[in-house]
Amino acid sequence: MTHDRTDEPENVVLREVWRDVLRRDPHQAFFHADVRAMLRSIGPVLTEHPEYTDVVGRLCEPERIIAFRVPWTDDAGHVRVNRGFRVQFNSALGPYKGGLRFAPTVDLDVLKFLGFEQVFKNALTGQDIGGGKGGADVDPKTLSPAELMRFCQSFATELASHVGAAVDVPAGDMGVGSREVGWIYGQYQRLIGYHEPGAFTGKPAVLGGSALRPEATGYGTVYFTQRMLAEQSRDLDGARVIVSGSGNVALHAMDKVIASGGTVVGCSDSRGSVAEPDGVDVDLLREVKGQGGSVADYAGKRSNAQTSEGSAFTQECDVALPCATQNEIGPEVARALVGNGCWAVAEGANGPVTPEAREILREGGVAFGPGKAANAGGVGVSALEMQQAAGRERWSAEEVDERLATIMSEAYDRARDAAERYHGDPTDLENGANAAGFLRVAEAMTALGVV
Numbered sequence: 001m002t003h004d005r006t007d008e009p010e011n012v013v014l015r016e017v018w019r020d021v022l023r024r025d026p027h028q029a030f031f032h033a034d035v036r037a038m039l040r041s042i043g044p045v046l047t048e049h050p051e052y053t054d055v056v057g058r059l060c061e062p063e064r065i066i067a068f069r070v071p072w073t074d075d076a077g078h079v080r081v082n083r084g085f086r087v088q089f090n091s092a093l094g095p096y097k098g099g100l101r102f103a104p105t106v107d108l109d110v111l112k113f114l115g116f117e118q119v120f121k122n123a124l125t126g127q128d129i130g131g132g133k134g135g136a137d138v139d140p141k142t143l144s145p146a147e148l149m150r151f152c153q154s155f156a157t158e159l160a161s162h163v164g165a166a167v168d169v170p171a172g173d174m175g176v177g178s179r180e181v182g183w184i185y186g187q188y189q190r191l192i193g194y195h196e197p198g199a200f201t202g203k204p205a206v207l208g209g210s211a212l213r214p215e216a217t218g219y220g221t222v223y224f225t226q227r228m229l230a231e232q233s234r235d236l237d238g239a240r241v242i243v244s245g246s247g248n249v250a251l252h253a254m255d256k257v258i259a260s261g262g263t264v265v266g267c268s269d270s271r272g273s274v275a276e277p278d279g280v281d282v283d284l285l286r287e288v289k290g291q292g293g294s295v296a297d298y299a300g301k302r303s304n305a306q307t308s309e310g311s312a313f314t315q316e317c318d319v320a321l322p323c324a325t326q327n328e329i330g331p332e333v334a335r336a337l338v339g340n341g342c343w344a345v346a347e348g349a350n351g352p353v354t355p356e357a358r359e360i361l362r363e364g365g366v367a368f369g370p371g372k373a374a375n376a377g378g379v380g381v382s383a384l385e386m387q388q389a390a391g392r393e394r395w396s397a398e399e400v401d402e403r404l405a406t407i408m409s410e411a412y413d414r415a416r417d418a419a420e421r422y423h424g425d426p427t428d429l430e431n432g433a434n435a436a437g438f439l440r441v442a443e444a445m446t447a448l449g450v451v
């Protein structure tokens with residue numbers, strides 16, 4: 001992605017920050033796009049709060065980046081090597097908090113983008129957590145369980161000296177579920193020599209994982225969507241919803257859509273998509289995916305499901321929840337959503353809607369819930385898991401669900417209020433989420449002195 005001079009911020013300080021970001025890491029397109037969106041959102045905030053101007057340059061530079069070798073032995077006895085990372089982006093509000101992603105696409109650009117997002121997302125939840133992100137460029141789908149455990153142990157051996165309950169608290173993300181978090185935590189515990197369950201979240205329940213942590217991101221995205229729809233005097237009851245992906249976030253979002261009276265009319269995975277106007281059978285989909293099958297294998301067991309290699313979002317729907325990966329919805333798909341009369345798009349995944357596509361949705365009158373706010377439920381419940389670990393408590397699923405609904409509702413209110421105050425439009429949740437998240441982090445950074 002290239003940026004021309006017309007794309008530069010008008011504010012002189014922001015322009016300098018932007019040029020520094022481009023000059024320092026000219027090839028980090030994902031990170032650039034996110035920083036650019038943030039700078040656009042905070043211009044009006046700085047007019048009201050000029051005292052936060054000098055924070056912006058520091059905010060765009062991670063506090064620390066750790067990159068390391070992950071050597072491991074495969075089942076055939078061959079030594080293999082991957083690259084691991086932890087980007088500790090900002091700790092002004094609390095310990096760094098953010099997931100670990102295992103995917104072949106993992107590199108510093110992706111992790112800086114995700115870490116930057118995480119800083120403001122975490123601030124938006126109202127909890128005292130900083131932002132970070134990590135992972136490795138490994139494809140876990142190609143490893144046997146024994147290989148993956150050895151990989152996790154090697155990864156954790158290097159990570160161990162950089163994390164801890166009061167320092168940096170990783171969780172799972174794509175390719176890292178509770179099983180992998182358990183293995184990473186197991187190795188961490190062996191190395192430090194004592195129990196520290198607050199050092200990782202998203203652990204298996206038996207190790208202190210919070211009730212509802214696996215469900216939290218998907219459920220939270222649906223709670224956020226319900227607030228967006230209520231603003232239009234609509235709701236999910238009777239709505240046709242497409243949910244892309246069929247992993248952790250997607251499957252739980254589907255469950256909640258159905259529990260709210262909606263019908264899931266489409267889904268996808270990295271190999272293709274399925275349209276099923278009568279409604280996806282989520283239990284069957286979960287079963288097929290759990291056995292290593294694809295959405296096409298699922299469709300093969302259904303009489304009214306059609307498969308395609310293209311996007312899940314080109315058929316008619318009222319609500320679209322992209323819950324798979326970044327850049328799923330580009331301009332063409334966005335135009336299809338507008339043309340099909342879609343009411344709202346909320347990002348369950350991180351960065352699934354490209355900046356150009358967001359613009360098209362906006363011009364087409366489609367409500368947009370940015371991932372920074374809409375998928376904050378996962379990290380919100382992770383923070384609740386930290387609280388439970390610190391207090392040696394376990395809360396019921398009902399109690400966590402109630403708190404999750406409150407976190408999502410308050411994140412919505414913060415984004416909406418800031419959108420109205422700084423951008424004159426309460427529905428501009430993207431600018432609002434950025435502005436509200438920035439304000440909280442900037443206040444903490446200023447209170448800490450030059451950090």
Ligand SMILES: NC(=O)c1ccc[n+]([C@@H]2O[C@H](COP(=O)([O-])OP(=O)(O)OC[C@H]3O[C@@H](n4cnc5c(N)ncnc54)[C@H](O)[C@@H]3O)[C@@H](O)[C@H]2O)c1
Binds near residue numbers: 172246271326
């Ligand atoms: N897990 C969490 O708590 C959490 C929290 C916040 C945000 N997120 C974000 O949500 C997204 C999904 O995370 P997850 O935990 O569900 O991961 P996951 O690995 O459980 O599932 C990812 C799903 O996306 C599908 N997929 C991958 N590439 C695709 C493509 N190009 N087109 C269609 N489908 C594709 C995969 O087949 C899989 O079904 C990621 O962007 C992640 O960063 C996750």
